[in-house]
Amino acid sequence: MSPLLATSDKSFWHGFLDFYALHLPPKIDGAVIEFGVFKGHSIRWLIERFPEASITGADILPVQPEWPLHPRVRYRQMDQDDASQVVQVLAEVPGIQLIIEDGSHMPKHQSTCLKHGLQALQAGGTYILEDIHTSHPAHSLYQEEFGTRPAQTSLSVLLAFEHLLRSGRPLTPAVRDGLARGAHFDADDIESLFGAVASIHMFKRATLPTSCWRCGSSNFDYHAYRCECGVELMGAADSMTLVVKKRGSAA
Numbered sequence: 001m002s003p004l005l006a007t008s009d010k011s012f013w014h015g016f017l018d019f020y021a022l023h024l025p026p027k028i029d030g031a032v033i034e035f036g037v038f039k040g041h042s043i044r045w046l047i048e049r050f051p052e053a054s055i056t057g058a059d060i061l062p063v064q065p066e067w068p069l070h071p072r073v074r075y076r077q078m079d080q081d082d083a084s085q086v087v088q089v090l091a092e093v094p095g096i097q098l099i100i101e102d103g104s105h106m107p108k109h110q111s112t113c114l115k116h117g118l119q120a121l122q123a124g125g126t127y128i129l130e131d132i133h134t135s136h137p138a139h140s141l142y143q144e145e146f147g148t149r150p151a152q153t154s155l156s157v158l159l160a161f162e163h164l165l166r167s168g169r170p171l172t173p174a175v176r177d178g179l180a181r182g183a184h185f186d187a188d189d190i191e192s193l194f195g196a197v198a199s200i201h202m203f204k205r206a207t208l209p210t211s212c213w214r215c216g217s218s219n220f221d222y223h224a225y226r227c228e229c230g231v232e233l234m235g236a237a238d239s240m241t242l243v244v245k246k247r248g249s250a251a
């Protein structure tokens, strides 16, 4: 994968890149949206990886000096906490073939973007929900929203869908209603999301990261599964990403 991503935590910490290489479309002649720009690493890579795509970077921040300026790239300041802004950003972009959701990582925001993003995506398009481990009950962002109680999130719902699809089971009304218990998706959302999904591929890092996200060191205390600075290297809720393919084929 591109050296442009060498400095991204997608590479040195999460180890997502080989997985993405398997699931990204070979080419895109429509639109790409990435929620979450940060320093613009991923936007630089998208410019190179999809030379025919028009690219939107959506972030709560205004345009930053280090973000790449390019004729095929536009930026949109928005807040994932406001569903109407998510809908608006998606509506402004015709022909969306790829959405990468790498924004706040708050479970509620992940669900808002998934619900509206999958709807806006073209038939046959690809939706990447990056860092979905923040919706795992062991993660602090999950605990901020739900405490210690079991809760409906994008992770629980998409894992359920993957399980149903893999085992060839239908979404019965009873399963749908069970999945609809929660604040993020109602029964209609569950029904329409399930109907839209062709496949779901899940990645969870099973090896040590290349280097530490906090201090950059590769000096690890191997028996403690910690970096020398103390960061945990193999947390239960770490380095998980999901690729969802939408049904149908592009027009």
Ligand SMILES: C[S@@+](CC[C@H](N)C(=O)[O-])C[C@H]1O[C@@H](n2cnc3c(N)ncnc32)[C@H](O)[C@@H]1O
Pocket: 008, 010, 034, 035, 036, 037, 038, 039, 040, 041, 042, 043, 058, 059, 060, 061, 078, 079, 080, 081, 102, 103, 104
């Ligand atoms: C993980 S970084 C994005 C990294 C980038 N995708 C990359 O791989 O190079 C997360 C970004 O989400 C943005 N963000 C945080 N909260 C947000 C919100 N409520 N709405 C929109 N963007 C948000 C942050 O400003 C930050 O730039």
